[in-house]
Amino acid sequence: MDEANTQAQNSTSGGRVSLRVLLTQDWHRKLTCLFTVLFLLQFVSWFAAEENMWWPETVAMVQVSLWISFAIDIIPGVNMWLRRCVQLWALIIVNGIYSGYEPVMYKLHSRQDFGNWVYDNFWQLHPYIWFSLGAWAVYWATSWWLKSRWRIGITVILSVLVFAVRDSFSTLHLWEETALVIFCGLMLLVISHFAEVKRKNPYGWAYLMEYPATLIATILLLLGITMIPGTAMPTIRPILTDPYTAYKQWKGEEVPAYGKTIAGLTIGSSANSSSGYSRDDSSLGGSFTFDYSPVFSVDTSHRAYMRGETRSYYNGNGWEMSDGDKQAVNGPVVPGNPLAKDQRFNVSKLKTVTVKQTVERLNEDDAYPVLFGAYAVNKVGTINNETSGAERLRWAPRQMELRWNNSRRDNYPTSYTIESEMPVSTGDELRSAGALPNPAQFSEYLQLPRDLPQRVRQMAQQITATGATPYDKAMLLVQYLQTSFPYTNEPPTELGKSGDFVDRFLFEIKEGYCDYFSSAMAVMSRTLGIPSRWVKGYTAGQQDIQDPSFGEFPVDGTDDGTGSGLYTVRNSDAHSWVELYFPGYGWIPFEATSGFALPAFTPASETALPDLAADPVDGTAAGETEATPAANKGNPYLVAAIVAAVVLLTGAAGWWYRKKILVWAKKSRLLGVKRSxxxxxxxxxxxxxxxxxxxxxxxxxxxxxxxxxxxxxxxxxxxxxxxxxxxxxxxxxxxxxxxxxxxxxxxxxxxxxxxxxxxxx
Known part of the structure; x- marks a missing residue:
């Protein structure tokens, strides 16, 4: 009788009660699905941090697939198998929209016609459909598995171990993911416990439901007592050595350090890390040793830095991809066709020179998330000596990056050819660029942490007080950084106490390597309202040429003004620099690291470009590593006379020496002397x-x-x-x-x- 009265009341109480019933019906399954998705998203976050694994588009598609699966799974009153079918079709439709699917029609006269129709239609969804279906299958299996407390316990423990091991033996920071895995596990245990209470003691459960707010508050209080103290505790160095480190040290072996920092203190900064292309830049610092193993060779028409990736978000300790870069849609690459431009910016005034490069991989064990090339890449010619094979290649116009899907190491190209358009605009031209037309458009590249120390801003203002234009201010920053701080691969990180990486470098450590200089340049430029982004890649490498006119000694470099030739790029050539934005000219590279200079090039048709060989933005003369001392202004005529005399004497000596060597070489040929x-x-x-x-x-x-x-x-x-x-x-x-x-x-x-x-x- 009571049940009949309750049903009658529910049927006459209106839509509000019906909606409440729908939302609370099968609540434990819905909550289990929710925390299963949150649990799996932590693994997606891990894979996204692995720069050698997934594209940003792949990460976004997997996240969307998980949320679609969850949203359809909590629809009440739908059969389980019907839900699975709806999920499958929803994922196919989403992939079709994302991939720009266009139907291909066939007249199906034979089995082969049917096979061709399936292939031509379904292949358009490749490769993201496989990741979507994989995420859906994992979600389905995990939801089924996490239905009992012992399964939940085992899964959480194993997951925490996996995250901890990967965090300890890599440059990744997976602390937040580990904490959220534990939180999801605790919530799943709570849900499982109350579902068991409802099943075994329905009367007790009905009593608890009379005071739901009290029950929820108690659960949140217990979880808060469990989680908050652990996450809020200040981070300190470990008191005890972990068993693996103790075992390795007992055997007399070194344990690799990955340069992670905690509150300004570098963990394992014993210079055990080796130089090379970085995988995680979210926490910079520490020390390293030089690794001189070759990475690739570059046959180039112009000497140039080999640009890899950019980062736009400064978190106070390093650089990450900004939200805009993560959400941007990247396009396919068609060999031989020009790559798309970033339509947000005007580059109508920019002057460029065409650079053609052939890159050969020298280490089969190396694989990277991008293809390297001179800035800025305009075309891809061949991959592995073929005009096809670009299916795994994507073009990111926002960052001007050629991204390669590195799901397997053996997929990375052994060779490729590219064509780039290298900026050659002069300093006078960049001085005329003027202010930003719409600063709000560049907020992503002017972002700074709220807690950036004020003294960093004050230093930037003081250094650039005499600069009349943004370009002049940028050059003053370059000059100050290159001449005020020495380069070292073993900076005294123990002197750093500040919580901000750039602040530690400028005011406490006061020496470092490229990551220190480039980050300081990018951050200080932003404090002045100059958009900046952080760039990583390789320097031009080394060219070793045997010139018979110089006897038995090898000669580095060429006398060609373009610096063309074959270069070997090694892990020790890994480098970082900055790009600043100038209206009408776009992103222009700057080199702030002491002892380094961007390669220079003067177009033949523009021989009278006085700034080009002197300004680092246009590339200080190749091989120049120090700032040129100021000329003696007391007697300019005397200085000019001395310079002219030195030039004439040097030219005469070079002519005489070369003539003598040529005579010797001629005699050597007559006498049959071998040059090799x-x-x-x-x-x-x-x-x-x-x-x-x-x-x-x-x-x-x-x-x-x-x-x-x-x-x-x-x-x-x-x-x-x-x-x-x-x-x-x-x-x-x-x-x-x-x-x-x-x-x-x-x-x-x-x-x-x-x-x-x-x-x-």
């Missing part, structure tokens, strides 16, 4: 090149010393290079004095040692 080295001669030549490197750095080299005495003296100066110097001495003595011939492998080892000494000294 044997391994012994190569090692002797490399030893002489090493002495030249030290002599150029001001280290005296005495002719009366033996090779062993010289090496012993250099070892006292550079203790950390003792092993390399000893190895080179052993090879030199064997090549010079031993009756046994050295091998090609030993000759190659000598070359690598001298290359390392050249960069490390």
């Amino acid at each position: 080295y044997n391994p012994d001669q190569r090692i002797v030549s490399e030893y002489a090149r090493m002495l030249k490197v030290y002599r150029r750095r001001g280290v005296p080299i005495h002719e009366y010393e033996t090779a062993r005495e010289t090496i012993e003296r250099l070892k006292r100066k550079d203790v950390w290079l003792s092993k390399d110097l000893d190895d080179l001495l052993t090879l030199f003595e064997k090549a010079k004095y031993s009756p046994r011939r050295v091998t090609d492998e030993e000759s190659g080892r000598a070359i690598r040692i001298v290359d390392k000494l050249k960069k490390a000294t």
Whole structure:
């Protein structure tokens, strides 16, 4: 009788009661689905942070697929299998809309016609449909699995272990994901417990439902007591060493450090990390050792930095993709066709020069999320020597990036050709660019943390007080950073106490490597209202040319003004710099790191561009590593006379020397002297090149010393290079004095040692 009265009341109480019934019906299953989605999204967040795994479009499609599956799953009064069918069709429709699906019609006269019709229609959804269906299958399986408390417990424990291991042995930060996994697990346990209470004790459950607010408040209070203290506690260094680290140290082995920072303190900053292209830039800092292993070779028409990716969001410790970059739709790449431009910005005044490059991968184990090339890439020619194979390549016009889907390492191209348009606008032109027409349009590139220390803004204002234009202010920042802070790969991070990375560098650490200089340049530019974005990639690399006119010694670089030729890019060439925006000219690269300069190029048709070889924005002269001292203004005529005399004397000496060498070369040909080295001669030549490197750095080299005495003296100066110097001495003595011939492998080892000494000294 009571049930009949209740039903009658429900039927006559109006739509509000009916809606309440619909929302509360099967509540435990709906809440289980909700927290299952939140649980799975933490794994998606992890995969998104792995730059070598998923495109941003893939991440977005998986997230949408999970939420669509959840939304359809909580529709009341629908059969389970019907829900599955609706989910499947919804995912196919969403993928079709995203992929720009266009129906392909066939007259189905045979089985082959039917197969072609299925292939041509379904293939348009590739590859995102597979990720959507995979996410849907995982959601379905996980929802079924997480129905009992022991399953929930095992799943959460294993998930936390996986996140903890990946966080510990990578540059990724997965602390937030781990905390949310634990939270979802606790909520699933609570839901499972109350579902069991309702099933076994319906009367007790009915009593609890009379006071739902009290029940919910109690649950939230217990979860808050459990979660909030753990997440709110200040982060400190670990007191105890974890078992893996203790075991490795007991065996006398080093444990890799990944340069993560906590509240301004670098964890594991013992210089165990090696140089190379970064995978995670959200927390910069720490130390590294130089890795001279080759990455790729570049046959280029103009010497240029090899640009990879950009980051626009500064979080106080490093750089991340902005929301705009994450949400932007990227397009396919058609080899031979020009790539799409970023229509948000006007670049009508920009002057460029065409750069053609062929890139060959030298290390099969290396794979990257992008293809590298001179800025800015305009066309893709071939991939693996074919005009096809660009299905995995996507073009991101906002960041001007060629993104490669690296789901498998063996997919990364072994070679590719590209064509770029490199900016060559002069300083005078950029000074005339003027202010931003609409600063709100550039908010993404002017973003700064709310807690950025005020002294960073004040320093930027003081440095640029004499700058009349944004370009002048940018150049003053470049000059200040390059001349005020020394370069080092082992900055004293223990001096840093500030919570902001740039503030620590400018006021506490006061030395560092490219990430420190480029971040400071980008942040200080933003405080002045100049849009900036952080760029990472590689420098131009090294070109080693054998020139017979210079005898037996190799010559670095070319005398060609374009710097064309074949370059080898190594992990030690990994680098970061900045790009600033100027109205009418677009994004222009700037180099703020001490000892580095962007490659220069002067178009043949514009020989009178006085700023081009002097301004870092246009590329300071190739090979120039220090700021040129100011000229003596007391007597400009005397200075001009001295400069003219030096130029004339240098030219005359060069002409005489070259003529003498050519005469010697002609005699050598007549006498049958071979120009090529044997391994012994190569090692002797490399030893002489090493002495030249030290002599150029001001280290005296005495002719009366033996090779062993010289090496012993250099070892006292550079203790950390003792092993390399000893190895080179052993090879030199064997090549010079031993009756046994050295091998090609030993000759190659000598070359690598001298290359390392050249960069490390």
